[in-house]
Amino acid sequence: MEPEIIVTVFGSSRPREGDADYEEARTLGRALGKHGFAVCSGGYGGVMEAVSRGAKEAGGKTYGVTAEFFKAAKLNPWIDVEVRKKTWEERLFELVRMAHGFVACKGGTGTLVELAVVWEMLNKSVMTRKPFAVIGDFWLPILDRVREVELGHPAPWGEANGRLVHVAASPGDAADHLVKNLKQK
Template sequence: TGKAKPGDAAYFLAYETAKLLARAGFTVANGGYGGTMLAAAKAVAEAGGKTIGVTCTAFGRGKANEYISREIVTSSLDERLETLIKLGDGYVVLPGGTGTLLELAKVWELKNKGFLRSDKPIILVGRSWKPLIHLIAAEDP
């Protein structure tokens, strides 16, 4: 979520998760702006890793945060989402808002329909996703 601030649990979780990914040698791609995106990018930069920020001119927010190694500028939300998905060898989903939910839903559906390789994991971090997963699984076993 773009609203998390230093000291918030979501910010800390993003920072710690990204730090582990960077130490394992992964490049971390995200939306490139503030909140948990900034926390993750900062952790990766401090661990000596690489980050990709996929920003969107339609948001009118300007450039990526200062910890992004490489910025990819897109012109629409759909293009941004497609770019993030194409970049991923796996998908780590932190607690978030409707934007994060959209990203999870798209990746999950693409994987269910066989449009993403089966070896690309979706990793849900935290407990906030559990009720949603149970709800969907009950409807679509």
């Protein structure tokens, strides 16, 4: 049996079933599950629910990292294993720690923080190199602006000379990027 490979997916809690962002995340979950990845998310609604649902529909395993901090939020029904943390910060770093790779979907300030933390940890080699994809062009303006500062700079950082974040055209492209970097080594 292959060792479990976990992909953490970040995204907004706002989308509902039938919304384009929800269905995109559900498609991503299905693609990840089909490729044998376990899916980890923040465990609540929106993108977190959709990606977990898609993974379960494809026969995959799901993890939800929740926090006591979010008292009103409920665990989505597609989670197999809840990992409960006390604080927002503990939850964030557990989402990062558990993962072998990452995908960021469209999101708000929480997703922006998650994207920035993972990108910085990769950039400064705080963690080993792990594949990271964003879906579509939503995050592209931020990536491009930061890269203007980083690229070509005489520094040892990873983003100074390469691309640490893959911009995926679709959920399938994001899944293929993870397969290429995690399963075809």
